[in-house]
Structure formats: C-alpha cells, structure tokens
Amino acid sequence: MCGITGIFAFNEIGRFSLVRLQEATKRLEHRGQDAQRLYNDFFVGLGHRRLSILDLSSAANQPMSSKDERYTIVFNGEIYNFAALRKEFLSDLDNDDFETEGDTEVLLQLYIRFKEKCLEKLNGFFAFAVYDNQEQSIFIARDRTGIKPLLYYSDDDKFVFSSEMVSLMAYRFPKKIDWASLRLYFSLHYIPAPHTIFENVYKLPAGHYLKIKKKEVKLEKYYEVPATYENQDYSSISYEDSQKELVRLLEESVKLRLISDVPIGSFLSGGTDSSAIVALATRHTKHLNTFSIGYKDEPLFDETSYANLVAKKFSTNHIVFTLSNNDIFEAVFDMLPFLSEPFADSSAIPFYVLSKHTKQTASVALSGDGGDELFAGYNKYLGEYKVRNAGWKENLIKNNLGLLKKLPKSRNSFWGNKFRQLHRFAKAAGLSKQERYWFLSSFIDEQNVQNIFQSDIFDLSNEENKFQNRKNDYTKFISESKKGDINEMLYADMNLLLPNDMLHKADQFSMAHALEVRVPFLDHNVVNFAFQIEEKYKIDSKMKKRIVQDAFKTILPAELYNRSKHGFDVPLAKGFQTLLKPLVEQSLDRDFIQEQGIFSPVYTENLKQKVKQGTDYDQNHVWAFIVFQEWWKKYDLQKTIEEEEEF
Numbered sequence: 001m002c003g004i005t006g007i008f009a010f011n012e013i014g015r016f017s018l019v020r021l022q023e024a025t026k027r028l029e030h031r032g033q034d035a036q037r038l039y040n041d042f043f044v045g046l047g048h049r050r051l052s053i054l055d056l057s058s059a060a061n062q063p064m065s066s067k068d069e070r071y072t073i074v075f076n077g078e079i080y081n082f083a084a085l086r087k088e089f090l091s092d093l094d095n096d097d098f099e100t101e102g103d104t105e106v107l108l109q110l111y112i113r114f115k116e117k118c119l120e121k122l123n124g125f126f127a128f129a130v131y132d133n134q135e136q137s138i139f140i141a142r143d144r145t146g147i148k149p150l151l152y153y154s155d156d157d158k159f160v161f162s163s164e165m166v167s168l169m170a171y172r173f174p175k176k177i178d179w180a181s182l183r184l185y186f187s188l189h190y191i192p193a194p195h196t197i198f199e200n201v202y203k204l205p206a207g208h209y210l211k212i213k214k215k216e217v218k219l220e221k222y223y224e225v226p227a228t229y230e231n232q233d234y235s236s237i238s239y240e241d242s243q244k245e246l247v248r249l250l251e252e253s254v255k256l257r258l259i260s261d262v263p264i265g266s267f268l269s270g271g272t273d274s275s276a277i278v279a280l281a282t283r284h285t286k287h288l289n290t291f292s293i294g295y296k297d298e299p300l301f302d303e304t305s306y307a308n309l310v311a312k313k314f315s316t317n318h319i320v321f322t323l324s325n326n327d328i329f330e331a332v333f334d335m336l337p338f339l340s341e342p343f344a345d346s347s348a349i350p351f352y353v354l355s356k357h358t359k360q361t362a363s364v365a366l367s368g369d370g371g372d373e374l375f376a377g378y379n380k381y382l383g384e385y386k387v388r389n390a391g392w393k394e395n396l397i398k399n400n401l402g403l404l405k406k407l408p409k410s411r412n413s414f415w416g417n418k419f420r421q422l423h424r425f426a427k428a429a430g431l432s433k434q435e436r437y438w439f440l441s442s443f444i445d446e447q448n449v450q451n452i453f454q455s456d457i458f459d460l461s462n463e464e465n466k467f468q469n470r471k472n473d474y475t476k477f478i479s480e481s482k483k484g485d486i487n488e489m490l491y492a493d494m495n496l497l498l499p500n501d502m503l504h505k506a507d508q509f510s511m512a513h514a515l516e517v518r519v520p521f522l523d524h525n526v527v528n529f530a531f532q533i534e535e536k537y538k539i540d541s542k543m544k545k546r547i548v549q550d551a552f553k554t555i556l557p558a559e560l561y562n563r564s565k566h567g568f569d570v571p572l573a574k575g576f577q578t579l580l581k582p583l584v585e586q587s588l589d590r591d592f593i594q595e596q597g598i599f600s601p602v603y604t605e606n607l608k609q610k611v612k613q614g615t616d617y618d619q620n621h622v623w624a625f626i627v628f629q630e631w632w633k634k635y636d637l638q639k640t641i642e643e644e645e646e647f
Helices: 012-026 082-089 103-121 165-171 179-188 239-256 272-281 304-313 325-338 348-358 371-375 379-388 392-399 401-406 414-429 433-441 446-452 460-475 486-495 497-513 524-530 546-551 572-576 581-587 590-596 601-613 619-634 637-646
Strands: 002-009 035-040 044-050 071-079 124-132 137-142 151-154 158-162 201-203 208-213 216-221 264-267 289-295 317-323 364-366 516-518
Touching: 002 012, 002 071, 002 124, 002 165, 012 035, 012 044, 012 158, 012 165, 044 071, 044 124, 071 103, 082 103, 103 124, 103 137, 103 208, 151 165, 158 165, 179 446, 179 460, 179 619, 239 272, 239 524, 239 546, 264 272, 264 348, 272 304, 272 364, 272 371, 272 546, 289 304, 289 348, 304 317, 317 325, 317 348, 325 348, 325 497, 325 572, 325 619, 348 497, 371 486, 371 497, 371 524, 371 546, 379 414, 379 433, 379 486, 414 433, 433 460, 433 486, 460 486, 486 497, 497 516, 572 581, 572 619, 581 601, 581 619, 590 601, 601 619, 619 637
Parallel strands: 264 289, 264 364, 289 317, 364 516
Antiparallel strands: 002 044, 002 158, 035 044, 071 124, 124 137, 137 208, 151 158, 151 201, 208 216
C-alpha cells in the first residue's frame, strides 16, 4: 500500500514540470512513511511513497525496474495471489531472476510477459503504472471495483497522474471549477468518476486502463461487473447451495487477504458483514486483532455490545474506542486537511478516528465494505422493493404525499426523521425507475441544487446539458421495463456509490494514517457470484441482505439477529451548536459568500439562520457546505483562480 505519481512530458515545455515530481511525491508522505524514491528518464518521471506490507526489505522499494532496465513500475495496492501467479506463469524464470519476495516484482514480470492481459489474472486491489523506455509509453491501470484511486491530467505538453488530488496539484495545472461536478457534489455529496472538481482533471474509472504514447491518451475498459443476464453460472442452484457457495467464496477471499508481513486486524462493527469477515478470518489466523468504535453519548446507536459478543465467540483480541460527541467534533478539525477534493459523507469522521486508533496496533485491517451494495443491505433497496411490489400500506403512503409535504421534516429529531422518510418514500413512489434511483441516491432534489448557486455563475443551458448527460450516464443501468429487478439498482451502485463514496472514504481516511484496508467482499469471484444469483436470494419484503444473514446464521451469535438495526448518523447538528459552530459561521459568512461569488447569499443566509434556530434543515447539507468551503480556503482557490483568469 503506497502512493504513486508520475509525469510523461511530450516536449521540452512539458519537461519543465519534471521539477515538480519531488514535491508531488512528498505530498503523498502520509500514504507511505517507510521509503520515498524517484525515477527520471529525460521525458519521464515516476515517484513512490512506500508503506511496507509484503517483503519489508529495501530491495522491494519502488520505483522498481526490470533487470534490463527497459520497464519501470510504481504500484499502489496488493496482489494477493502473486505467489500462485509466479509459480504458474513465471516458473521458467530462475530464483536468481527475482530480487524480492513480494508482489511488485511479480506484477512487473507479468506485465512484461502479458501486457494488459495480465490484469485478468490478478486478484487484488491496485493502481499501478509501468513505463516502457523502449516503446516510450506508459501503461496505467486501476483495479476492477475501484478500491485504489488514480487521478490524471493531460494537455499538449504533458500527462501527469497521482494517487491523490493534493499531489496532482503540485504539477500546477489550471484549476477551473467544473460546475456540473459541483452540482453533483451537492446532490450526492461526492463527485463520481471519471470527473473531478476541476475541469480536465479525471479519475481513472474502476476496471479501466490507460496507455499513453506520443501525446495519445487511450482509455480502455477491461472489466465489467457481470449483469445477471450475461452469465448464468449460478442461476440454477438452490438457495441452500447458494449460501454454501457464498461462504466458500468469501472464506477463500478472506484467507487470501490475510497475507502480510506486518500486524493485521479487522474492523468489527457488530453488523453481519464485519462479523462474517471476523468469523472466517479466525479460521485461518490465531489471535486476530479486532477494532470497534463505541458512542458514549449516543447509546441508541452504540453497537459495541454486539461486537463484543462476536469478539468473545471467536476469541479475538478486541479493542473498543469509545467516543464522546466532542471527540467526534474535535476530529473534524484534524480530518478536514486531508480532503484534497470535496467529499461530504459524514461517516468519514468516525472512520477517520477508527483508522487512527487502529494504526497503533495494526498496519492492515479487514473491512466489511461492499456487502451492502452486492447483497442489498441499504434501506433504499428495501424501499425500491416495496415500490415495485406495493401493497395497501405502500399505496396509502404514496397517495398521501400532499399531507406528508406539510409535516415538519428533519434528520435532527425522531418524528422529523420519520416524516422525512415517509415523505421521501411517497415522492419516490411516483417517479420513473431511473428518476427514482437518482432521487434515492441524492441528498437534495435538482431544483434546490440550482437554488444554491448565483444565477449568473454559469451558462445555465450549457451546464444543465452537461449535468443531465452525466446523470443519464449514471442511471443508464436502470431499465424502465417491467422485467428489471433490484439487481439493476445494485449494479448501478457498484458503478456509482461504491467506488466514488464508500471506497473513496475507506482509502482517503485510512491512508491518512498509513493504514491499509482490505475488502474481502470485493474479491471479483464474490462479485461475479453476487450478480448471478436471483433477486429473491438477496431481498424480500421483510429482509435485506437475506443470503448473507442466512448463510452465517449458524456461525454468528444469535443476538445479532434478534434486534432492530438503527444505523448511525453522526450528530453534526449538536456540533453545529457547540464546537463546530465557528465552521458553520465561517462557511456561510455573508461577506465571504459574496467575495467568493459562487453561492446565492440569500440561500446561504437563510440556511445559516435555520442552523442558528436549530430547526428544519438537513445537517448533511450544511456539512457539504463546510467541507467545500474549508477545501476552497485550504488551497486558496479564490486567489489561484483569479490569477489564472488574469493570466
């Protein structure tokens, strides 16, 4: 697990940017504190920050070159099956041909032998680049589901790439806000690939690779999450056999992800997914370290008692980090500087704290991420199922949309949240499938998003077309025909929500502490299985994530099943009245808003008054403003953009 960056200059002008390589690499220091090394070859530069996980020797440092020095690699991630691949495909090479015992050298040799076809053989998560100094080309790839990040920028003079925006910005590209991306940010609270907050800066999408040669930047897709109609390998097996197959595949995945030369542990929330991972991990390792967060001031949402039951059953070395609300609020000031692009999923705050504490004991942690998207674990999937299979209760709610509109709605109170949920369901039920998916994926509807901005900030017709084109691209997986099922929604989330929100959060805020997080549910064999089984195996009117719950029912403590699931919403509204109050006031300050020239002063002043009064506002919407404004100020974008416009 590391940070990578590089530059390919197309001409002498582009070569001037090679002096930025060292700074771009240094900005990734938090991702890997064990080594830093650079590679230069006149028109090409590569940089690497290393977090040592496999083969801790200095021989495994990167950039790493082949013996003939034709190929050089920088690699972020892990290839779990590297030993098997070395034995199967590289056995003709003598042991003397290898200088390390890790996965980087194996990956380099596989690329030399198979080029882009090597990607089909890899089981792991990765973003890597290989420079071929004979062909004068660079090959860059990202893993199948987007666990590891890769951003890039290209112009007439150069191509640059990096693991994080803060590093990429060292190359001094024009920083022009992409207004369609900003609208997407306030809708979704993240910016989906391939776009970023800046125009002409892109995220390499999951399951894609790039080849750069002679100014030509070629993007290709090598992996597609298999839709149910494309491959029917599992469509005919029984529910009972499907449960056994899930356990088998997931156990194989967990076993592979236990490979490490440094201490390893597992996050344990007390939910089914993380508990299943722990149960399977303890079959293959002794004295597993497990880590949970408890919420001292929010007992309704504290699930550490369930995590403790799992830890006791499987004899793990369990550590609970108990947080007060003030602990969470104070962590905000520490984590905001790590946001190199606006990202407003507030669950990142406790995850940041969990990663910080976990790093004190382990350098690798297993996680249950991906289980909800694969097997229908979120409430929105249950809502969608009930809309598609509506009974009298659902129709009653739908038909009372007018009444529900009038009731007070807020995430900040019990009844306000209930009214909000009922109103949201009623409104969603009246939409087409694609519009409903977008509505359920968004925090704010499209009209209100437009109201956030000054009316003259951009060409509304042009930006509206850009926004709608992107929206259509993200919702294209949802069919309007009656034949579709919930798998469509899961498939869409595998392309939208999972890589751009959940996995981005896991990478950004674990690597802030140089902690590697591994996700067994996203082994491509598990993913392929999940999209080849029937909808009814995943969800019905009473149960979400049905197959996961049933498959592990005889393995996990019974108490995990005999309870109501509350979920946890970070109590930001309480913080806005106390420790976080200065952030609210600064972010929505009228003078700052007017100088900035992006947001409507009327809208932001109204929002600030609602926060002050403590009623009728969505705390996550305010959080989105805080995140953006703190990001804006950190990089002094007001000055930067004005200078670039003058230039």
